[in-house]
Amino acid sequence: MNWWDILKRELRQMFIKDPRRVLYLFGACAVYILLFGLLYSTHVLSRVPLVIYDQDQTRLSRSLIQAFEDSERYQIAAYVNSQEEMEEYLHTQKALTSISIPPDFSRTIKTGHSSSILAAVNGTNLIIANSVLSSVQEIILTFSNNTGGSLIEFTGQLPEQALHKVAPVTLELRILYNSTLSYLDFFVLGLAMAALQQGILLAVGASMISEYQNIGELNNVPVWHVISGKFLPYWLCGTLSFIMALSLSALAFNIPFKGSFISLLALGTVFSFTITAFASVLGAICHNEVSFTQFSLAYAVPAFIFSGYTWPQHSMDAISLAISYIFPLTYFADTIRDLMISGHAPSLGKNILLLLSIGTVLLIISTLMYIYRRKHSSDLKQNNQLSPLKQ
C-alpha cells in the first residue's frame, strides 16, 4: 500500500465505516453557526424593562419620559408613584432599570439651577448595564442640551447660538467595522471556529485511536505513507468545512465578508493543519476514545476564553497572557473576525507563520510517536511469538 491507498482507506472509514467523523468535521461548526446565528439574530439589546418614577409631573418631565418611550432600547414596564414601588420593581426584576425624576425638576431648571435625574440599573448582567449606561447618557445629554438652549434663548440669543453656548463641544462617534455594535457579527464567527476545532479534534481522534488499536495492520507500509495518507483527508476536509462555515455565516446571517478570500483561505488552511496535527499527538497519548473525548471537550472552553476573542488579550495579566499563547485558537479566531468584519488583520502574516510552525512541530512529534508505538507493538508481538518457542 502507498499513501494514496491509505488515503482512500481513510476516506472510506470516514464516510462509510464511521460516519460520525464526517459529521463532526462538517456538522459541528455548521450547527454552531445556525444555533448562534439564531440566538443573536436580534443583533442588539432592545426593550429593556424600565420603571419610571416621575415626582414632578410637569410638561418638562413628561417630555423627558417621552424621550425614553421613543427609544427602542427601553420598554416602559410601569410608572410608579413611590420610591418603595420603584425599588420593588427592581427587586423583583420586573424592571432592570429605573429613572427617577425629582420633585421641583421643572421649577429648579427654570430658576436657573441644575437638577439631576437618577438612573439605576441592575448591574449583574454587564451586557444590559453597558447598553443602558451608554444610551441613558445619550438621551439625557441631548435633552439637557435642548433644555439649556431654550433657557439661553431667554437671554436674547438666537436658538442656534444658544445651543452652541450650552453645548460648545459636541461628540461625533464613528464606529468602524461593526457600527451597529451587533452581537451577531461580534460573536458567531468565533464560536463557529471553536466548533470547527472541536470537529477536527473529535474526527481525527476517532481515526487515530482506531488506528492505534489495530496498529499491526499497516506495519509493512512506510511511515511517511501512513502519516500523509491519514493526515491529508482530515486536513483537507477541515479546510473545506472552514470555507463552508464562512460562506454559511455570510449567506444565512449576513455577517460581513470583507477580507480577501486568499488571506482567509491561507489562515484557515494553516489552522486546520495545526489542529489536525494536535489531534494526532493527542490521539497517540490517549488510551481510548473516551479519554480522548473527555480531554478534548474539557479543552474547548478555556481555549475559547483565553483566545482573546471576547475578553481581549490586552486586558489580561501576564500569567493569563502566557497561558493564552498556548492555544492555537488565539492565533486564529480574532484574526478571522478582523478579516471578515474589517477586511484586514494586522497580525495575519505573523499568525500564519506561528500556526504553521506549531503545526509542523506537532506533526513531527506525532510521527515520532507513531514510529515508537509501531516499533513497540511489533517488539511485543515478536516476544509473544518467541515465548512459546522458548518453552
Add this chain to the structure above:
Amino acid sequence: MAVSKMQLKDIIKSEFRYMFCHNPKIIFILIGLPILYTMLFGLVYNGNIVKNIPTLIYDQDQTPISFALIQSFADSERYNIVTQVTSQEDMMESLHHGDALVAVVIPPKFAQDIKLGKSSQVLITISTANLMFSNAILGSVQEIVQTYSAGIGQKSLEGLSQTPSQALSSAAPIRLAVRVLHNPTFSYSNFMLPGLGINGLQLAIMLAICYILAREYTRISYWEGISVPSIILGKLVPYWLLSMVGFVLCLVMNIALFDVPCRGDIGSLLLIGSAFTFAIINVGTFFSAIVPNIVYAVQLPMLYIMPAYLFSGYSWPILAMNDFSKGFSALLPITYAADTLRDLLLAGYSPSLFINTTLLFIFGSVLFFLSSLLFCLRRKKLLHTDQEAIL
C-alpha cells in the same frame, strides 16, 4: 443469591469503590476540572475592566483648549494615549495596523470656533471588531466630552454676565446620576465567574457520568433481580455528593481568591447548587441509559451541553432572544441556575430561587423516571438474549 439482596447502601458503596479504586479519573474530572476552570477563568478576568485602551490623538488645533481635552483623555484610566499623529493618513495607518483602537480627532479652528460661539465637534473613531472595547469606550467617552463641554459652556456663559454656578446650570441644566446596582464597578469577573463556574461544573459532570449506566450493559447479569430505581439511585448518589463538593469548592475559590461578593445566604446557594447538580446528573444518566456504548455516552450529550451556557440567558439576556432561542433556552437546566446563582451572589437574593429550584428538581425526577424505564427495558432484553444464548 447474595447479589440480589444488595441494598441501596451497598450499591452506593460499590459505586464509591469503583470511583476511588478502579477509575479515579472520575474523581479528578468531577472535582479537579471545576477547580481548574475556576482557577483559569479567575486569572483571565483578573483585570476586571477593560482599561488602557490604546488611543491615538490627532490634534489639528494645537491650542490650550484642545490640550485640555486631550488631558481629560490622558487622565482617564480607560485610555492610554499611545501616539499623536499629524495627518489623516498617519491616523488611518495606525488604526489599520492596530497600534491604536480608538482615535480622538480635534478639528482645526477648534478653539476659535468655541470662542466665536459656534459649536465645535470632536470626532471619536472606534476601530475594533471586539465589542468589549467598543462598550468600554461608549460608556466613558460621552462622560468625558460632556464634562469638558459643560466646563467650556460655563465659561462662555459667564461672559453673558451670569454667575459661575448659574452659568454651569444653564450649560448643563440636567445632570445624570447613575447608580449601578449590585455590580457598581462593572467588574467583569463578578459578571462572568459564577456562570462560568457552573458551566464548568456541568461539563465536568457530563464528562464523568458517561460510565454510570453505559458500562453496566456489558455485565447486566450482575444486576439481575435488583429493583431498577435503587440501582440508579445508588449509582447516582456518589456522583451527586462529589459534584456538590466541586460546586462548594468553586464557590469558595471565587469568593476567597477572586473577590466575587457573596451577599446571599449559604442555604440558598446550596439549594440552587443541589437542584442544578441533581438535574444535570439525571441528564447524564439519561444519556448513559440510552446510548449503545460509553463513547456515545460522552459525545452525544455535548450537542446539548456545549451551547447551553450561551443560551442560558446568563450573558445574552432572554429578553433579547427570539422565540426559537427562548424555547431552546427553556429546555436547559443551566437557564434556571446560572442567573439565579449570580443574583444570589451579587444581589443577595433572587426573585426566582424557589420556582427555579422546584423546576430543576422536577426536571431531574422526570429524567430519573425515564432512565429507570429505559434501563429496565434494556435489561430485560439483554437478559432474554443471554438466556437464549445459553439455551
